[in-house]
Amino acid sequence: MNDIFKTLGLLTNNQEGKMNKRIKYAFLFVFIISCLLLISSSNNQNTEKIENVENQETIKPTLENEASLMAVLWCQASAEYRALAYQAYNIARLRLDEELQIDRNQKRAVIVDIDETVLDNSRYNAKEITDKQIYPDDFYKWIDMAKAEAIPGAKEFLDYAVSKGCDVFYISNRRVRCLDGTLRNLQKLGFPQAEEGHVLLKEDISSKEGRRQKVAKTHYITLLIGDNLIDFSEVFDIRSVEGRLASVENYKENFGKNFIVLPNPMHGAWFKALYDYDRNLSKEERTQKIIRYLKSY
Template sequence: MPSAVADDAIPGEGLNNGLLWAVAWKQTAAEYRALCYQAYNLARMRLDDALQRHKVSDRPLAIITDMDNTMLHVGSYWGYLINENKDFFDDAIWDEWLPNNLVTAVPGSREFFDYCRENEVDVFYVTSRNQGERTYEYALAQLKYLEVPFADEDHLFVFRESSDKTPARDKIAEDFDVVVLLGDNLNDYKRDFYVKDVDERLALMERDRADWGTKFILLPNPTDGNWVRAIFGESEPPPTDENRRKLKAAATRLAWDGR
């Protein structure tokens, strides 16, 4: 039988780090890459459908995409956290890491955005970040570093003071017919999803189930996002023992009792 000490153990440093599995999966799993390709292949199918229906007199077509973990792969940041025995997102390290342009393209993203450009479909990049006065500069530099299409000020929206991307979506929709929205977080699609309760968030997702794979295309991200906020009440919870217990409780919502 497991000891009482083992039963009460709290994930933390070293091999007990709760981020290890998630980061290892994003770094190595063929399944992760396959899911990314699947998402962008599906986006291309939706775009092809829209192009076939599109008439010269219609409004121009557009794609809206989130940046981090949707089209920017930020794996070296998470690898650094693991090496530093961090088991929660660290905002100070993130702010230090971001300006170094250590991003790579999420599998399938570059090819899809190139396809958009070839078919005269605009791509808009929408992100919520805050690294001070140079936040916009850093975000634009990353797009230019990856040499993706539409890496310019006309196609980049950056929100420093809020994670609500609704103003950008509404502004783009004034002039364009938005085919799909790409993201790794439900908040990338609607502000409705920005809630602090796991079950409420699940219910809202179910309400819009017809939009998944049609209007909303979701990339996999097991390391961060507003699903974290639903568990802890904040998107970047501090690495406390109390929060580690909350994480364990979330992971054992469904658990065999061994009998």
């Protein structure tokens, strides 16, 4: 820059030396101020981002939300999830074919759970990650939208079972108030026997045993299909992690035989057991409880 001043005759050599120093100091001063402004602006942006995230608690990166994200993505985007769903229903078909070889003096029934067994609610679970959702109200709204998709292989298997003379019963712990949305969703997807009398929702008792016994009065229960141990028998109505693990050991012969299990890492009794079903815990307290079960070496 002082070359320009010299060219214009505005600087002597002596002045040029002084000017060099002044320009250097000026540049240094401008550089420091610019850096300070940049840091301050960057800090403001970070603060705004954090405030935005805090306004939407559910997308705040916590251990649980990271885990939910992975669980939902595994269900929605992994080919392995889809393969496991097909595997479950392929085994169900094999078992049903074997069972059909035996003479029964009662009509056969196949009992299926609904959520994450025949209907895929992963979009609701995704919504829980991206936007704050209030359970159960927002879940009821989701049910009422009747937008859940079918679990791969479910409809095909149930159509097959009905074609072989079986009745289908949908036993779910969705509340009775959700019957209309549930029926609309199942019917929209073309599920067989999706009608009142075949869809048994929760009235006041979470255990499904009473509803299974009701079906057993008129039918021989051939298969039970679900994503949660409570979908199979009251022997699994256990709330501790250790108790649940032990109960599966006790009945291990039944799995893949008359009990067909669908994968569900997103929610269920397995997760509630990790924090002792204690809904009053803060998120931090719940994380502390959950982490107790992590095994390392």
